[in-house]
Amino acid sequence: MIAIGCDQGGYELKQVIMKHLTERGLVYKDFGSFSTESVDYPEYAKKVAHAVADGECDRGILICGTGIGVSIVANKVKGIRAALCTDCFMAEATREHNDANVLALGGRVIGQGLAVKIVDTFLDTKFSNEERHVRRILMME
Ligand code: RB5
DSSP: OEEEEEOTTTHHHHHHHHHHHHHTTOOEEEOOOOSSSOOOHHHHHHHHHHHHHTTSOSEEEEEESSSHHHHHHHTTSTTOOEEEOSSHHHHHHHHHHHOOOEEEEETTTSOHHHHHHHHHHHHHOOOOOOHHHHHHHHHHO
16 A cells, blocks of 8 residues: 655645556555645655554655655654655665655656656665665664
8 A cells, every 4th residue: 555645736746646556556545635725744744654654554655846845754754764756767776775665756846757657666666675775774773
């Protein structure tokens, strides 16, 4: 199960991503927000981050205007490794090297086509499990 959340800056892109997840047959839980009305992004970032940290969901996707605010908030939750990605190389590398469990996107930064490809790369790339990467992740805790 994938946890997904946004603020008003990410609402439109979230609709596109949820449609894409459905087309792929992937199950998600939408933690809001549920309109383009102005809201406080920390509220939604915390909900998604805790759903992943607590094991309710395997991965998270967070979208705000820049992706920065939600990634800062998510990374304050123990066990969360949130990565703000603007291209597929970053999405692949953060899965292989950092075992990132939350993807942050900027709805006002990247186009919808690229965002969907980043989501697919993030979801489809496995952690390398190489000793040096495991060691570095353990050093984060
Ligand atoms: C909201 O205007 C904006 O600050 C938010 O979407 C995000 O970009 C914060 O980092």
